[in-house]
Amino acid sequence: MQTTKRRFWSNKRFRIMLTLELAVMLPAAALIYVNFAHLKSLKHGKKVEATIHRDFLYTLSMSEKKMNDRIFEMTDEIRALFPSPAAGTDSERGRALDQILSGHPWAAHAFIYDSEKGLLLRSQCQPMADPYIRREHDHLNTLYSGWFGMEGKMVCDGIRSRPRRISCHGEMVKRPSGSGFLATAFFTLPGLPSDQVVFGGISFDPDYLKQTFFPEMFEQIISQKITEEDRGDPLALTVFPRPDGSDPDPDKSLVSSTGWGEGKPEVTRNLEDAFSGLTLGIKFQGTSADAIASRWIKQGFIILGVLSLLMIGGLVLTYRSVSKEMSLARMKSDFVSNVSHELRTPLSLIQLYAETLELGRISTQEKKEEYYRTIRKESERLGKLISNILDFSRIEAGRKEYDLRETDIAELVRNTLDTYRYQIEKNGFEFETSIEPNIPRMRLDREAIARALLNLVNNALKYSDDEKFLKVNLYRTNATVKLEVVDRGIGIARRDQTKIFEKFYRTGDPLVHNTKGSGLGLSLVKHITHAHGGQVEVESTPGKGSKFTLSLPLTTGVTGTEDRMAAGATA
Ligand code: ADP
Numbered sequence: 001m002q003t004t005k006r007r008f009w010s011n012k013r014f015r016i017m018l019t020l021e022l023a024v025m026l027p028a029a030a031l032i033y034v035n036f037a038h039l040k041s042l043k044h045g046k047k048v049e050a051t052i053h054r055d056f057l058y059t060l061s062m063s064e065k066k067m068n069d070r071i072f073e074m075t076d077e078i079r080a081l082f083p084s085p086a087a088g089t090d091s092e093r094g095r096a097l098d099q100i101l102s103g104h105p106w107a108a109h110a111f112i113y114d115s116e117k118g119l120l121l122r123s124q125c126q127p128m129a130d131p132y133i134r135r136e137h138d139h140l141n142t143l144y145s146g147w148f149g150m151e152g153k154m155v156c157d158g159i160r161s162r163p164r165r166i167s168c169h170g171e172m173v174k175r176p177s178g179s180g181f182l183a184t185a186f187f188t189l190p191g192l193p194s195d196q197v198v199f200g201g202i203s204f205d206p207d208y209l210k211q212t213f214f215p216e217m218f219e220q221i222i223s224q225k226i227t228e229e230d231r232g233d234p235l236a237l238t239v240f241p242r243p244d245g246s247d248p249d250p251d252k253s254l255v256s257s258t259g260w261g262e263g264k265p266e267v268t269r270n271l272e273d274a275f276s277g278l279t280l281g282i283k284f285q286g287t288s289a290d291a292i293a294s295r296w297i298k299q300g301f302i303i304l305g306v307l308s309l310l311m312i313g314g315l316v317l318t319y320r321s322v323s324k325e326m327s328l329a330r331m332k333s334d335f336v337s338n339v340s341h342e343l344r345t346p347l348s349l350i351q352l353y354a355e356t357l358e359l360g361r362i363s364t365q366e367k368k369e370e371y372y373r374t375i376r377k378e379s380e381r382l383g384k385l386i387s388n389i390l391d392f393s394r395i396e397a398g399r400k401e402y403d404l405r406e407t408d409i410a411e412l413v414r415n416t417l418d419t420y421r422y423q424i425e426k427n428g429f430e431f432e433t434s435i436e437p438n439i440p441r442m443r444l445d446r447e448a449i450a451r452a453l454l455n456l457v458n459n460a461l462k463y464s465d466d467e468k469f470l471k472v473n474l475y476r477t478n479a480t481v482k483l484e485v486v487d488r489g490i491g492i493a494r495r496d497q498t499k500i501f502e503k504f505y506r507t508g509d510p511l512v513h514n515t516k517g518s519g520l521g522l523s524l525v526k527h528i529t530h531a532h533g534g535q536v537e538v539e540s541t542p543g544k545g546s547k548f549t550l551s552l553p554l555t556t557g558v559t560g561t562e563d564r565m566a567a568g569a570t571a
Helices: 012-044 049-077 090-103 131-161 206-227 289-358 365-396 411-428 444-464 511-514 521-531 561-567
Strands: 107-114 118-123 166-175 178-188 200-202 233-242 265-272 278-284 406-409 432-435 442-446 471-477 482-486 535-541 543-553
Touching: 012 049, 012 289, 049 166, 049 178, 049 206, 049 265, 049 278, 049 289, 049 535, 090 107, 090 118, 107 131, 131 166, 131 178, 131 200, 131 482, 166 206, 178 206, 178 482, 200 206, 206 233, 206 444, 289 365, 365 444, 365 521, 406 411, 406 444, 411 432, 411 442, 411 444, 411 471, 411 482, 442 444, 444 521, 444 543, 521 535, 521 543
Parallel strands: 432 471
Antiparallel strands: 107 118, 107 200, 166 178, 178 200, 233 278, 265 278, 406 442, 471 482, 482 543, 535 543
């Protein structure tokens, strides 16, 4: 075939690959690269950790507000029940305070301070037997009497300046259960003129704060965070005292949420208002911001890695399929030029011999007969080629039909070979046949099987070089009839042994290159065999020869012509 040298940019495959790379691969690769760079900068700048910490700070400030709001709500509830300092005697107001305390077990102490009447402090009666609590009562009595005696007006003005008319005081106390935090809310009472220095107060029981208030608040905050963020890593909170002037020590935790485990908080916040003197700490349950960040970044890298591999895989697949399409196109064009060549040679020969005969220039009978024989042989060759092409085009169009009839395959093979024997022997081939007698009749398309056999025999003749030997075997093994065509020709390399059954495929052997052919014969053989429910195999050693075997089932199991078509439509 004539090859045209093209410049590389006019090469079709190059153009397709370039378009694909520019249109799809380049943007995808750029996107992946940008994401890689982004992940790297996140990793080096510890940006994920910083974002988590910012989120922690926000959660802590929300938690503080929530806890203070709850304390203010409870204080408001008590304030509404406080006796008016203007009415009744001290003992009546004392009883009213006792009543409030007995109705609110979470309140440890309650007091009313009136600059004129002094301090009236009551504590829960039940635990008063406990020396710690009695000491606490006495301590508060002394503290408040002295403090309010001196700064009562200032305290009262301070309360009035607050938005909810509540100010707080907190301190660490000792309880039988260990240390606790005593939060006290001071509040003004309604309906009193502003120049009067009168206010009330309520202390939240440290055990209540420790055992009920904080655990409940923590649980609410954590579960709210989980629902808000729909994320798998739950939070843990802790609260611990902040000794004046020194750093808080998280190991002396007052209360921790479930799942706190060991270790220090990742972020802390010093609380104000009701919990002034305490610090709130936060971290993840069982993991850390660092670990989450590196897991997140690792996942990102893995996803990008997989995407890159997929992209490379896609590129390779596309390259292969483009190459395949291109080589099919090339094979088709080789086919056209081969076939035209194959048609022209016998036609010119027939034309030349016929003209010579017509002009009566041949004198001897022997010479005439030789010319007639050549004309017959060449027309037969033409006929075979045209039948192959017609069959191929029918197969391609899905219109090939097989006419299956009960046939004696041994007789069919013998007859086919007999018509070809002269040509085989004339080509100098040592020709052997081995046909087993008594093979049962089977349903075959005579013409198709004969064509398959002739294609194989013809190939053996074409592709034999020094040692010209051809053998055809027909025998039965169990339910299969095998038809073998053996030669000692050029053989076929292993990598080509499956490809030769594809349409238009021809190997690169120089002998093949110099021999005319269309690359259709074996694809027809394969189609014909499949249509009979059988299969075709090749065993071959380069330089030693080849053996093609058609295996045909005795009972094909397919009865209709249409069915056979479907079975063999993939040649
Ligand atoms: P064609 O002979 O027209 O090229 P075929 O489809 O019959 O097409 O064969 C495909 C290719 O398989 C041939 O071109 C040749 O390279 C190889 N081939 C087929 N039969 C033989 C054989 N008996 N020995 C060596 N090579 C063979």
